Amino acid sequence: MKKPCLTLLAILCLSALVFAHGDLAHILGTVVEVTDHSVSVKTADGSVKVVAIDAETHFLKGKAPAAVKDVVVGSRVVIHAHQNGDKYHAAEIKIGVATPAQHP
Amino acid sequence: MNSRMSRELKFGLVVLLLAGAIFLVSRLFGSYPGARGAPSYMEVVLARTLREWAVPRSARNAHNPFTSSPELLKESARHFADHCASCHGNDGNGATEMGRNFFPRVPDMRADATQQLSDGELYYIIHNGVRWTGMPAWGDPDHDMDSWKLVLFIRHLPQLTSDELRDMGRFNPRSVADQQEEKEEEDFLNGGPAPANSKTTPHSEPTK
Numbered sequence: 001m002k003k004p005c006l007t008l009l010a011i012l013c014l015s016a017l018v019f020a021h022g023d024l025a026h027i028l029g030t031v032v033e034v035t036d037h038s039v040s041v042k043t044a045d046g047s048v049k050v051v052a053i054d055a056e057t058h059f060l061k062g063k064a065p066a067a068v069k070d071v072v073v074g075s076r077v078v079i080h081a082h083q084n085g086d087k088y089h090a091a092e093i094k095i096g097v098a099t100p101a102q103h104p
Numbered sequence: 105m106n107s108r109m110s111r112e113l114k115f116g117l118v119v120l121l122l123a124g125a126i127f128l129v130s131r132l133f134g135s136y137p138g139a140r141g142a143p144s145y146m147e148v149v150l151a152r153t154l155r156e157w158a159v160p161r162s163a164r165n166a167h168n169p170f171t172s173s174p175e176l177l178k179e180s181a182r183h184f185a186d187h188c189a190s191c192h193g194n195d196g197n198g199a200t201e202m203g204r205n206f207f208p209r210v211p212d213m214r215a216d217a218t219q220q221l222s223d224g225e226l227y228y229i230i231h232n233g234v235r236w237t238g239m240p241a242w243g244d245p246d247h248d249m250d251s252w253k254l255v256l257f258i259r260h261l262p263q264l265t266s267d268e269l270r271d272m273g274r275f276n277p278r279s280v281a282d283q284q285e286e287k288e289e290e291d292f293l294n295g296g297p298a299p300a301n302s303k304t305t306p307h308s309e310p311t312k
C-alpha cells in the first residue's frame with residue numbers, strides 16, 4: 001500500500017508542468033538549451049518544450065529585471081508563454097535563484 | 105416636471121419599447137433573447153443614442169481638473185488594473201472573459217467610439233455607470249476625483265507600453281487559487297518541489 005501511495009505522490013509532484021494561467025501557458029522546468037531565439041526547458045514529465053523568445057520577452061531573476069544571458073543551462077525557470085498549438089512564445093521568463101536539484 | 109425627470113422618462117420609455125420589441129421578435133422567432141449573440145446594429149445605435157441623451161450637456165462639457173503626468177498615469181493605471189481590468193482588460197480592449205460575454209459587449213476603449221467622447225462624458229459614464237450594461241457607478245457620489253484620473257488613463261490607452269502593462273499586472277485582483285499558484289512557482293524557483301495541481305487546459309483570464 002505504501003509503494004502505490006508514494007508512486008502517486010511522486011506522479012502528483014512531478015506530473016506535467018505545462019499548464020495554463022489565464023491566456024498564458026505556464027512552463028516550469030530546467031533549462032537544457034538557450035539560443036538567441038529560444039529557450040528549451042525539460043519539464044518534470046521528461047518532455048522538452050522549446051519556447052521562442054524575442055525583444056518583447058521580459059526576464060526576471062527574483063524581483064530584479066534580468067536578461068537572456070541570465071538564463072543558463074541547468075537553471076530552473078517558470079515561463080509564461082503564449083501558446084499556439086504546440087508552439088510557445090515567452091511573454092515572461094522567471095529565472096530561479098537556487099541551483100536546481102540533480103535528477104538521478 | 106424638470107428636465108432631468110423628463111430625460112429619464114424619455115429614456116425609460118424608449119428602453120421599455122425596445123425591450124418589448126426584442127421580446128416580441130424573440131417570441132416570434134422562438135429564440136431566447138440571451139447574451140450569447142452580439143447586439144444588432146440597431147441595438148448599438150439605439151443604446152449609444154440613449155446614453156448620449158442621458159448625459160446632461162453640463163456634464164458633457166465638464167473639464168478634467170487634472171492634467172496628465174507620469175505620476176498620475178501610473179496611479180490611475182494601477183487603479184484601473186485593480187477596479188476595471190476584470191471586464192475591460194489592462195489594455196482596455198475589452199477582450200476579457202466577461203467583456204466578451206456581456207450584452208452589450210465591453211467596448212475596445214482604444215477605439216474611436218470611446219476616444220471621441222468628451223472628458224466629461226467619460227467621467228459621467230464612470231461616475232454614474234450605464235444602466236442595463238453591467239457598467240456600475242464608481243466613486244463617492246459627491247467627491248470622485250479618482251474617476252477624473254481614470255479619464256486621463258483612458259486617453260492614454262492607445263499609447264500604453266508593455267512596461268506599463270507589466271506594472272498593471274501586479275495590481276490585478278487575484279483569486280486565492282492564483283495566489284497559491286504564484287507561491288508554488290516561487291517555491292519551485294527557489295529549489296522547492298514542483299507544483300502538484302497542474303492544469304492542462306487553458307482558461308480565460310479577465311485581464312491581459
